[in-house]
Amino acid sequence: MNDMTPDGYTTEDGRKIGAVVMEMRNITLRFGGVVAIQDISFDIREGEIRAIIGPNGAGKSSMLNVISGFYHPQEGEVWYKGAKRPTMKPYEVAQQGIARTFQNIALFEGMTVLDNVMTGRIRQMNAGLLSQAIWKGKAEREEVENREVVEKIIDFLEIQHIRKTPVGRLPYGLKKRVELARALAAEPSILLLDEPMAGMNVEEKEDMSRFILDVNDEFGTTIALIEHDMGVVMDLSDRVVVMDYGKKIGDGSPDEVRQNQAVIDAYLGVAHD
Amino acid sequence: MFYREAGDFKTSYTDDSQTFPIKFDRYRYYVVLVVAFAVVPFVINDYWVNAVFLPFLIYAIAAIGLNILVGYCGQVSLGTGGFMAVGAYAVYKLMTSFPEVSIFFHIILAGGITAGVCVLFGLPSLRIKGFYLAVATLAAQFFLVWLFNRVPWFYNYSASGQISAPERTVFGVPVTGAETAPWAAYLFCLVFVVASAIIARNLTRGMAGRKWMAIRDMDIAAEIIGVNPLKAKLSAFAVSGFFVGLSGALFFAVYLGAVEVGEAFGINKSFLVLFMVIIGGLGSIFGSFAGAAFLVLLPVLLKNTLVGGLGWPTDLAAHLEFMIVGGLIIVFLIAEPHGLAQLWRVAKEKLRLWPFPH
Numbered sequence: 001m002n003d004m005t006p007d008g009y010t011t012e013d014g015r016k017i018g019a020v021v022m023e024m025r026n027i028t029l030r031f032g033g034v035v036a037i038q039d040i041s042f043d044i045r046e047g048e049i050r051a052i053i054g055p056n057g058a059g060k061s062s063m064l065n066v067i068s069g070f071y072h073p074q075e076g077e078v079w080y081k082g083a084k085r086p087t088m089k090p091y092e093v094a095q096q097g098i099a100r101t102f103q104n105i106a107l108f109e110g111m112t113v114l115d116n117v118m119t120g121r122i123r124q125m126n127a128g129l130l131s132q133a134i135w136k137g138k139a140e141r142e143e144v145e146n147r148e149v150v151e152k153i154i155d156f157l158e159i160q161h162i163r164k165t166p167v168g169r170l171p172y173g174l175k176k177r178v179e180l181a182r183a184l185a186a187e188p189s190i191l192l193l194d195e196p197m198a199g200m201n202v203e204e205k206e207d208m209s210r211f212i213l214d215v216n217d218e219f220g221t222t223i224a225l226i227e228h229d230m231g232v233v234m235d236l237s238d239r240v241v242v243m244d245y246g247k248k249i250g251d252g253s254p255d256e257v258r259q260n261q262a263v264i265d266a267y268l269g270v271a272h273d
Numbered sequence: 274m275f276y277r278e279a280g281d282f283k284t285s286y287t288d289d290s291q292t293f294p295i296k297f298d299r300y301r302y303y304v305v306l307v308v309a310f311a312v313v314p315f316v317i318n319d320y321w322v323n324a325v326f327l328p329f330l331i332y333a334i335a336a337i338g339l340n341i342l343v344g345y346c347g348q349v350s351l352g353t354g355g356f357m358a359v360g361a362y363a364v365y366k367l368m369t370s371f372p373e374v375s376i377f378f379h380i381i382l383a384g385g386i387t388a389g390v391c392v393l394f395g396l397p398s399l400r401i402k403g404f405y406l407a408v409a410t411l412a413a414q415f416f417l418v419w420l421f422n423r424v425p426w427f428y429n430y431s432a433s434g435q436i437s438a439p440e441r442t443v444f445g446v447p448v449t450g451a452e453t454a455p456w457a458a459y460l461f462c463l464v465f466v467v468a469s470a471i472i473a474r475n476l477t478r479g480m481a482g483r484k485w486m487a488i489r490d491m492d493i494a495a496e497i498i499g500v501n502p503l504k505a506k507l508s509a510f511a512v513s514g515f516f517v518g519l520s521g522a523l524f525f526a527v528y529l530g531a532v533e534v535g536e537a538f539g540i541n542k543s544f545l546v547l548f549m550v551i552i553g554g555l556g557s558i559f560g561s562f563a564g565a566a567f568l569v570l571l572p573v574l575l576k577n578t579l580v581g582g583l584g585w586p587t588d589l590a591a592h593l594e595f596m597i598v599g600g601l602i603i604v605f606l607i608a609e610p611h612g613l614a615q616l617w618r619v620a621k622e623k624l625r626l627w628p629f630p631h
Contacts, residue, residue, distance in 0.1 A: 068497055094499030106494035108487050110556065119483045122499040127480065129508060135475040140287070143479060147286040182498065 008045060011238050012253075018046030020079075021222055022067070022190055027076035029062055036062040037073065038246040044190060049216055050224045051233045054243035055266065060226045061103060063243070064192050067224070068100050069093030081189070095123055099188035101179045103195045103226075109168035113159060113178050114150070116167055120185030121146040150185055156218075157181045157211060173204040177211070184215060191215070193225040197232055205229065209236060234258065242266075292474050309463055314456040322455035327528045329569045330462040331520050336549040336561035337473045338516025343547070344555035345477055346509035347489030348398050352391075352410035354542030355417035356514055358534050359387045360521025362427050365436045368449075368526070369429055376441040376449060380465070380522045387518020388511040390417075395510030399503055414543055421534040437531035449526045458527050465523060469516055474558050476512060485509050486556070517546075552605060554614025563613035571598055 008017045022044040029037040037059045044050045052060045065071040067078070069090040078085045080096065088096075099120070108116050125146055127139035154160055157177050162170060167178060176196065183191055196212065197205045209232055215221050227233045233240065234254040242250035242257055244266040250257045257263055283289040293299040317326060335353060342348050363383035368376060394413040398406050421427045428436045440450030447453050448461040476482055484505040487495035496502050525532045532538075545568065553564020572594055579590035609616055 070497065090497045091499050091501050094497060100497060102494065106491050106497075108490035108494070110490050111483070111486050115483055115486070118480075119487050119495075119500075120498060122480070122484070125480045129476070129481060129512070132479040132481050133472045133475055135479070139479055143290065144286045147290070151286075186498065 008047075011048075015047065015238075017048045017238065020044070021046050021081060023079040024063075024067070025077045025079060027063070027066060027073045027078070029059075029066060029071055029073045035246050037066070037243075039076075040241075040243070040246075040248045041076075042241045042248065042251055044222060044224055045239075046222055047216070047220050048222060048238040049212070049236055050222075051237035051240045052224065052226050052243065053228075053230075053233055053240060057245075058243040059246040060243055061194060064100065064194050064224070064226060067093075067190075068098055068192060094186070097123070097186070097189035098192065099183040099186040099190075100192035101176075101183050101194060101196060103198060105172075105175045105179055107167045107175055107179055107182070110166065112164050112166055113170070113181075114154075114163045116178055117150050117154060117181045117185045118146065120182040121150060123186055124149075149187075153181050153184050156214070157184075173200055173207075176200070176204075176208065180208075180211060180215075184219070184221070187219075188221065190222045190224060193223060193227075195226050195228065197227060197229050205232060212236060290478060292478070306467070309467075310460070314460055317455055317459060319455045322459050323528075324573055325570065326459050327462060329565055330459075330466045331523045331528055332546065332549060332565040332569055333466055333562050334469045334523070335517050335520035335546045336553060336565045337469055337558060338513045338518075338520065339546050340550045340553075340555065340557070340561045341473060341477070341485070341516070342509050342513035343550055344557065344560070345482060345489060346485040346506060346513075348395070348506060348509060349403065349407040350410040350513070351407050351540075351543045351547065352394060352413035352417070353517055353546040354538040354540060355414040356387050356391055356517040357521030357524060357542060358417055358421055358538035359390045360384060360518030361525035361532055361538065362421050362436065362534075363387065363518065364522035364526050365429075365438070366427070368439060368441060372439070372441075375443065376526065377443060379441075380519060380526070383522040384515040384518040387521065388514040391510045391514025391517070392507050395507055395514075398506050398510070411540075411543075414540055418534050418538060433533075435531055435533050436525070438526040441526075449530070451530070453527070462523055462527055465519055469519065470558055470562075473512075473516065477558065481508065481512075489556075548602065552602060552612055554612030554617075557612070557614035559617060560612050560614030563617065567613065568598075571601065 007019055010016055020043045023041075024043070025041050027037055027040050028035070040063070052063060054060050062071060066073050069088045069092065072087055108119065111119070125142045127137075127142050131137045131139040154163055157180060159174065159177055159181060162174060162178075167175060170178065180193075180196065183193075193212070197208055200208065212223065212225070213236065216223055225237070227236075237254060239252060240250070240254055240257045241248060242260070242263045249266055250260040250263040252260070283294070288294075293302055313326075335357060339350065339353050342350050360383045363386040364376075364379050367374070367379040367382055371379070394410060397409040401409060422434065428434055438449040440447050440452060442448065443457075443461060446457045448457050477485070484495070484500045485508075487498070487500050488502060488505050488509075492502060495505070521538070525537070529537060549564035549568050550561065551564070552567055553562070554560025575594045575597055576590060579585045579593060580587055585593075
């Protein structure tokens with residue numbers, strides 16, 4: 001990370017990271033008198049795994065909600081692919097290629113796994129209502145083409161055996177995986193993961209970490225993730241933003257962050273000898 | 274034994290996403306179609322058509338329409354009666370204004386007009402949900418009935434305030450008016466029912482249906498993955514309104530022939546169709562048919578058993594009928610809250626394994 005240039009950098013494991021895709025400039029978000037995010041700036045570069053960490057209530061999820069257009073910051077600008085993003089509704093942000101998963105799973109419980117993942121293809125499927133009504137022409141073609149893509153993702157995340165099962169019947173770990181599949185199906189430019197390992201046992205965490213690394217490796221997807229498990233964050237991410245009480249207190253490679261005194265004080269507790 | 278998916282291999286995604294993936298179901302569906310089109314018209318008489326088949330078919334369309342809105346998109350509506358009235362009055366105005374155009378197109382157009390009205394009354398759904406939306410649609414129910422009662426233009430200034438369907442023909446055979454043969458009315462409605470069911474099924478298994486169900490299951494998540502809630506909700510109101518309008522038009526033109534709006538399309542109708550959807554099964558096209566059949570056939574069956582079979586007086590039987598139907602609905606909802614469609618699904622699951630227990 002020493003050779004940081006405007007065009008990117010090379011990670012320790014030799015991956016090439018590209019230019020800035022998304023940049024948050026001086027974001028401030030308030031809820032009435034409560035300041036959730038205070039003057040935070042950072043960027044996300046193409047192809048990297050960017051982690052946002054911080055103690056409970058630091059404003060991490062709020063930050064993710066700002067990125068996905070669910071909250072609108074009072075001050076500051078969001079720059080996406082070299083242009084300032086106007087105030088947008090969440091579905092417009094999604095149409096731009098930003099997909100996300102949720103801290104508490106937000107799947108469509110009454111639908112099958114396949115339908116859930118197919119819903120992720122919403123950006124790529126736009127046949128008219130009439131064509132869909134008679135199931136001919138564009139609608140039918142789209143359905144088959146997108147099904148092929150979705151099946152690849154289902155294979156990739158190893159959920160073939162449950163593709164026709166209603167999501168409501170699945171255990172927690174699998175639901176998390178289905179949610180990742182749905183986000184991936186959108187072929188996003190940036191994938192936001194809100195605590196992808198929350199509530200998982202070690203084995204499930206290992207699986208999920210492998211999937212995240214594979215996604216980044218195979219599809220070249222840019223990933224921004226929030227996670228509490230320090231081991232996971234330090235292993236997975238290329239660069240880390242550290243937040244505390246709505247402020248940014250650290251930004252850099254996992255090693256840099258680990259040695260940052262402010263971070264140690266705020267988050268990791270007492271310094272280890 | 275015969276109900277198996279084993280050996281019925283799917284080699285394309287088109288095959289896999291078809292309506293009846295299991296061979297036996299497919300054949301059963303074809304048999305039902307053949308019987309409905311080629312056998313039933315020859316054996317039915319006036320009583321069967323007017324007491325059983327016409328109401329069943331027409332309510333099935335209304336139930337499909339309401340199921341799309343309530344069962345698939347999760348938007349509660351109590352305005353079905355009012356929207357059916359829109360279909361009825363639209364088809365009446367079209368029939369009397371453009372007598373040279375085929376009634377077939379009038380009915381489809383009436384569906385389209387109802388879709389528009391339904392979207393208009395669906396606008397509050399963008400802001401409110403659940404019970405509050407139900408109350409908002411209830412306003413539609415009362416307003417529309419009031420409108421058709423009070424504005425004489427809608428009933429062509431007739432003295433009685435009623436509307437009555439003039440005779441119209443399809444391929445030279447009358448389908449409305451007093452001269453209509455039972456089989457003609459039956460076949461005319463059947464065509465609309467089959468088309469509605471196929472269209473509804475296609476919409477609900479495709480992207481439109483996924484968007485609706487996404488809104489139903491978790492609207493915030495749906496919006497964040499890219500579903501435009503405005504479009505999804507209003508398209509559900511439009512499609513639902515279209516089917517409800519069709520059924521209202523058929524109910525007036527083919528079934529009743531003459532209509533007084535408060536009587537035929539009152540709040541009772543809204544509840545009746547809603548009960549059909551709930552008893553049949555929310556979010557199931559088959560359930561719409563099952564619910565309509567249940568609520569149309571049960572009273573007929575009870576009446577025939579009590580009056581015809583046991584020889585009880587008609588008035589006593591009529592009152593008992595209300596009590597028994599009401600009681601059955603309650604028992605039924607406690608025993609199987611997901612409706613007849615769920616019973617059907619469970620039966621099919623069991624049948625797939627039969628005669629083995631696992």
